[in-house]
Amino acid sequence: MGPLTEFGILNHEGGILAAFIIGIAFGFILEQAGFSSSRKMAGVFYGYDFVVLKVFFTAAVTGAAGLLFLNYFELIDLSQIYVNRFFPPAAIAGGVIMGLGFIIGGFCPGTSVCAAAIGKIDAMAFVGGIIIGIIIFAETFPLFKNFFNMNPKGNIKLTELLGIKDGIFVLFFIIIAIVVFFVSSKIEKKVKKVEY
C-alpha cells in the first residue's frame, strides 16, 4: 500500500499536498508542545528542561517501531522508503555546526520556523540567519565539495552498517530511550527550575 507516491496511489502533486498538510500539523503540534520557546529548547543543554529530548526520542521510537510493524503487515514497503546518503565526515561537521547553532540561537531549523510563524522576533532573526547561511554555503560550495563528498557510504541504514536486524536495533533503542527518560527526569529534579 505504501509509500503512497511510490505505488502510484498519490501522484507527485498529491504527495506535495500531503507533505504540506502534514507539515502544518507538525508545526501546530510543535507549537502546542512549547517548542516555539527558545528557552525551553535550550533547556536540554543546561539540564532544566528535557522535553525536547523526550519528545524527539518518543517520535523516533514510535516512528521506528510503527514502520517495522507496518512493513510486517505489508501496509508499507520499507525497501521503497528513501534513505539519505551517508557521508560520515560531512555528517559529523554538520552535526557540530547544527548543535552550536542550537545552543546559541535556541532553535533548530524546524522549530525556528514554527516560532517565527507565531511572531517571535528572535525566531525571525534565526530564520534570516538560516537563509543567509544557505546562500553562503551554496555560493562557496566548490570550496567544500571534496570534504562534502568524502568517504561516501551510500544510502545506508545504521542497521546495515552494524549488521544487525532492524527489530533488535529498535528494541535496544527503546531501552536506551527509557533509560534516558529516567536519567533526564532525575537531572531535572536536581537542577534549579527556570521560569519562562
Next chain:
Amino acid sequence: MRKKYIIVSVIAISLGIILAILPAKKIRTEVRPNQMLMELLDETRYMSVDKVAEYIVEQNRFGLLIDVRTPEEYAEWSLPGAFNIPFDSILSPNYEYILNQDIYTNILFSNGTTYSSQAWMLLKRKGYTNNYIMKGGLNNFITTFLTTQYPLESESNETFDLYQFRNGVRQYFTGSGEIPASNEQEPKNEIIIKKNKKKEDDVGGC
C-alpha cells in the same frame, strides 16, 4: 516513578521484544503485476534504430549499448561501443551497477527483439529503470541502414531528411555502404556509475 510511566515503559519494551523476535520480512523488490501490465502496454520501452544510430554517431556517452546475445555472437559482430551482457547473465550481481542506475540510458539489443524484450522484462520486474529495447534488433538496424531507398520526388521533406540521415549513418559506419565486420570502437568498460537506487527526494530535519 509514577505508575503510568512504568506501564508505558513495559508496553514499549514488550513491543520491542516482539519486533526483535518477528522473522525478517521478505522485502518486495519486484514490480507488481498490474504495474507490469501498464509498462508492457506502453510502447516507450522501444527505441528506434534511428535514435540508436544517433547515439552512436554523436558518440553520446550517456547511451550504453548492451548486447544481450551470447559472447560468441558478440565476438563475431556487434554495434560499436556495445557491452556484452549475455541474456543468461542479465541478473548477475556483476552487472547490477550498469543495469540499475539512473544516469545512463541503457539500450538492450539482440538479433531480433525476443531476447532483448525478455531481458527488459526481467529488469523491469526487478524495478530497474532506464532500460530500453532497440526496436527490431540488429536485423532491423542492418536492414534500415543498408537498404535505404532514395525517396520519390513526391515524398515529404521529412522523408528526405530521414534518407539523408540514414545515408549519413551508413557513410559513418562504412564509408561505402556496408556495415563493418567487427567492433571498431572499444566497449566502454571503464564507466563509473554512482549507484543511485532510489530517486532523490526532498529531505528534512527537525
